[in-house]
Amino acid sequence: MKLMRIAGVSINVIATHKARTALILTAIVIGIATLTVIVSLTQGAQKLIMKRIQNFGPDAIMVHSGAEKIRGPSTAGQANISRKDISDIESVEGVKLASPFQVELDMPIKFGNKFTTAWVFGVEPDWKDAWRRGASKGEFITAADNDQLSKVCVMGQTVVKELFGDSDPIGESVLIGHISFKAVGILEKRGQSPVGTDFDNLILIPFSTASRRLMNQPLYSSMLRVIVHDPSKAKHIAAQIREILRNNHHLALTEEDDFRINTVEEVTEIIKSTSKTLDIFLLLVAVISPIVGGLVLMNIMLIAVSERKREIGLRRAVGAKKKDIVVQFLEESVLLTLAGGVIGVVAGILIAFFIGRYGKPISITYTPFVLAFILSTSIGLFFGIYPARKAASLDPATTLSR
Amino acid sequence: MIKLQNITKTFTTGTIQTRVLKGITFAVEKSEFVSIMAASGTGKTTLLNILGCLLKATSGSYLLEGTDIETLNDDRLSEIRNKKIGFVFQTFNLLERTSALDNVLLPLVYADVYPADARQKAIRLLESVGLGDRIHYKPGELSGGQQQRVAIARALINDPSIILADEPTGNVDSDSSREIMNILGVLHGQGRIIILVTHDINVARHAGRILYLREGRVDKEEKVSP
Numbered sequence: 001m002k003l004m005r006i007a008g009v010s011i012n013v014i015a016t017h018k019a020r021t022a023l024i025l026t027a028i029v030i031g032i033a034t035l036t037v038i039v040s041l042t043q044g045a046q047k048l049i050m051k052r053i054q055n056f057g058p059d060a061i062m063v064h065s066g067a068e069k070i071r072g073p074s075t076a077g078q079a080n081i082s083r084k085d086i087s088d089i090e091s092v093e094g095v096k097l098a099s100p101f102q103v104e105l106d107m108p109i110k111f112g113n114k115f116t117t118a119w120v121f122g123v124e125p126d127w128k129d130a131w132r133r134g135a136s137k138g139e140f141i142t143a144a145d146n147d148q149l150s151k152v153c154v155m156g157q158t159v160v161k162e163l164f165g166d167s168d169p170i171g172e173s174v175l176i177g178h179i180s181f182k183a184v185g186i187l188e189k190r191g192q193s194p195v196g197t198d199f200d201n202l203i204l205i206p207f208s209t210a211s212r213r214l215m216n217q218p219l220y221s222s223m224l225r226v227i228v229h230d231p232s233k234a235k236h237i238a239a240q241i242r243e244i245l246r247n248n249h250h251l252a253l254t255e256e257d258d259f260r261i262n263t264v265e266e267v268t269e270i271i272k273s274t275s276k277t278l279d280i281f282l283l284l285v286a287v288i289s290p291i292v293g294g295l296v297l298m299n300i301m302l303i304a305v306s307e308r309k310r311e312i313g314l315r316r317a318v319g320a321k322k323k324d325i326v327v328q329f330l331e332e333s334v335l336l337t338l339a340g341g342v343i344g345v346v347a348g349i350l351i352a353f354f355i356g357r358y359g360k361p362i363s364i365t366y367t368p369f370v371l372a373f374i375l376s377t378s379i380g381l382f383f384g385i386y387p388a389r390k391a392a393s394l395d396p397a398t399t400l401s402r
Numbered sequence: 403m404i405k406l407q408n409i410t411k412t413f414t415t416g417t418i419q420t421r422v423l424k425g426i427t428f429a430v431e432k433s434e435f436v437s438i439m440a441a442s443g444t445g446k447t448t449l450l451n452i453l454g455c456l457l458k459a460t461s462g463s464y465l466l467e468g469t470d471i472e473t474l475n476d477d478r479l480s481e482i483r484n485k486k487i488g489f490v491f492q493t494f495n496l497l498e499r500t501s502a503l504d505n506v507l508l509p510l511v512y513a514d515v516y517p518a519d520a521r522q523k524a525i526r527l528l529e530s531v532g533l534g535d536r537i538h539y540k541p542g543e544l545s546g547g548q549q550q551r552v553a554i555a556r557a558l559i560n561d562p563s564i565i566l567a568d569e570p571t572g573n574v575d576s577d578s579s580r581e582i583m584n585i586l587g588v589l590h591g592q593g594r595i596i597i598l599v600t601h602d603i604n605v606a607r608h609a610g611r612i613l614y615l616r617e618g619r620v621d622k623e624e625k626v627s628p
Contacts, residue, residue, distance in 0.1 A: 310495065318509040320512045323477075400491065
């Protein structure tokens, strides 16, 4: 077949013009490798975000005291959720449980001469059901601990690592602020919150102890985590909770909420809006770098066309049609970009793996392969067509007689 | 056979028009060997390009084996060059970094049908021009005379009825020159039309007839007695 014979010519040219081939390949490889790395990283980040959203829980509704548009939990200082609010919410149809907790951020924690800061949560025993997270070792906070205002704590694994290293903390006493607490358990690992804070840099103590001894907030609760039976009703129940709180807090129609309610849907939206800007930027880089590769290809092919005028003229003289010349140069471009694409994807995935080993989340799917294949072929065609046309349009008589 | 009728060619550069050919009329009979004698700059290359279907005339008619060349499109002209015409250039025009064999096979890349015995045919042709032991040599490894013989083998691969030779001995030594002229003589003997363009009267005398080109016209014609 003529097409195959001309492909043979293209391959021969690629094989014999080594410097040119190397230059074009490098340009395409860099472009496609960049694309691959970025796709792997963005997909990895996406997966991580999805995992964090899973951490939040699709059946959870979070109620924050105070209306300030901040991220993360409200602290005991802002607390305005009353006992009555909680019991009213518990009686809403579809609510499985409502677990209040007191929060103080970044409290100083001491053990011997070791020091760290952590979020301190005052919790009821049902916290572990609300978060599906109990003690991986030792005990969790019990009802009795709450009744007796016990000074016991369950530590997150980051805190344990900071204060105890690899040794066993259970039974030891740590200072939270100025009060000594006995460690009774270690909290299950959870990773990062939807907004990226460390969910393991946490110490749990009894709700009552936190309210009365540590945070001086005996009346109100700063946070409430509500779990519903049916995740699809979460939005509807959240609206009912809002009504209850507005009523109980005697808010006039013109007044804004003095609390904040988050469902998984809203959390997802918040996260997506922040990652969107970055994604667009990365996408731009991902798309531009193969295009730059394409421009390099076009540039070198144009030089090749003017260097090979005689050859083109000769081919025309011995019977090549214009389209045969176009095909030859296009095949040359596409073969080069395809080869560059293959090498680029492999290089990109190796780089992504390397980055992944240093802790960045990556995800390797078939997407980069498909993208690279389509993109490198279209780059070869798009940036190759102009040089190819130029080659074909050369006048054979003038190119030969020089 | 070939028949040129009042062929003119005018080149336009910007607003300046240069009339290179001013009405050329001649005919070449089947299996005739014709030399075209011309000093440089008298339009001999232009005439050869028109004869070789690489260039269209500004006016006039050109019949090649009964086909009116001036009415054909680019693709058809390519086919005619591929099937009917063999070119031999002063500067050989071989592909660098490509073996003698592949150079000879080049026209077949663009043929509609690729003969099954192409390779054998190419080797036979190289043997017939005395290069049977050099088929894998690249142009850089061959002397000027040898390169020109590869180019002649290439011109023959499609078994053309016309060989157009533009100063084929211009870049080779006198021994090689004699050899090349002998080969052209053999090709003529096989019944092909040979049109040779040269400014060297001794080379031109190998033909049966010499056309003298002057100022874009055929100035005079001379029969060569064998």
